[in-house]
Amino acid sequence: QKEVEQDPGPLSVPEGAIVSLNCTYSNSAFQYFMWYRQYSRKGPELLMYTYSSGNKEDGRFTAQVDKSSKYISLFIRDSQPSDSATYLCAGTGTASKLTFGTGTRLQVTL
Amino acid sequence: NAGVMQNPRHLVRRRGQEARLRCSPMKGHSHVYWYRQLPEEGLKFMVYLQKENIIDESGMPKERFSAEFPKEGPSILRIQQVVRGDSAAYFCASSFGRGTYEQYFGPGTRLTVT
Numbered sequence: 001q002k003e004v005e006q007d008p009g010p011l012s013v014p015e016g017a018i019v020s021l022n023c024t025y026s027n028s029a030f031q032y033f034m035w036y037r038q039y040s041r042k043g044p045e046l047l048m049y050t051y052s053s054g055n056k057e058d059g060r061f062t063a064q065v066d067k068s069s070k071y072i073s074l075f076i077r078d079s080q081p082s083d084s085a086t087y088l089c090a091g092t093g094t095a096s097k098l099t100f101g102t103g104t105r106l107q108v109t110l
Numbered sequence: 111n112a113g114v115m116q117n118p119r120h121l122v123r124r125r126g127q128e129a130r131l132r133c134s135p136m137k138g139h140s141h142v143y144w145y146r147q148l149p150e151e152g153l154k155f156m157v158y159l160q161k162e163n164i165i166d167e168s169g170m171p172k173e174r175f176s177a178e179f180p181k182e183g184p185s186i187l188r189i190q191q192v193v194r195g196d197s198a199a200y201f202c203a204s205s206f207g208r209g210t211y212e213q214y215f216g217p218g219t220r221l222t223v224t
């Protein structure tokens with residue numbers, strides 16, 4: 001079993017929709033969780049990070065962590081075509097290595 | 111732009127040659143991480159370094175791979191005697207210091223072994 005599981009998609013939504021991206025993890029030591037966005041053939045770009053359980057909001061993005069169910073979510077409001085990318089979730093417990101999911105490919109259509 | 115810099119962006123090597131990948135961290139960052147991304151797979155941690163120290167190399171293959179982050183200059187990931195299976199995108203990330211969790215990634219080096 002992978003430590004971080006993520007549906008690879010692709011997930012296709014119309015412009016303006018609310019997008020929900022999800023991950024599950026198995027390592028109870030994870031305390032910090034990150035979401036990265038990766039455009040094709042580019043480096044991952046840090047979108048948000050959260051500590052332990054709870055919500056964090058930044059503009060159109062909301063990150064949610066539920067440690068009791070080991071579930072991580074990223075919500076994107078008012079999705080735009082420029083949001084089309086692969087979204088990677090990651091967890092860590094030690095401020096060193098990040099453990100990533102395989103990524104979910106999102107396509108926002110006009 | 112004081113982002114993480116990696117070079118070369120593309121590198122082609124024949125089987126048996128050496129590959130050297132370089133990474134300069136963001137300004138003010140003293141911690142460097144290397145990850146490998148194979149097609150259709152997620153990013154896999156390889157090694158975590160501070161200046162002149164390897165902190166965690168638990169993801170590094172035992173043979174042919176080495177990494178360093180000297181007192182002066184960029185971090186180097188070296189792959190000796192490359193094989194076709196080494197073809198991948200190699201990403202470097204940096205962070206401010208120990209206890210900070212945000213890692214910022216460079217654009218990657220795409221290694222192709224022919």
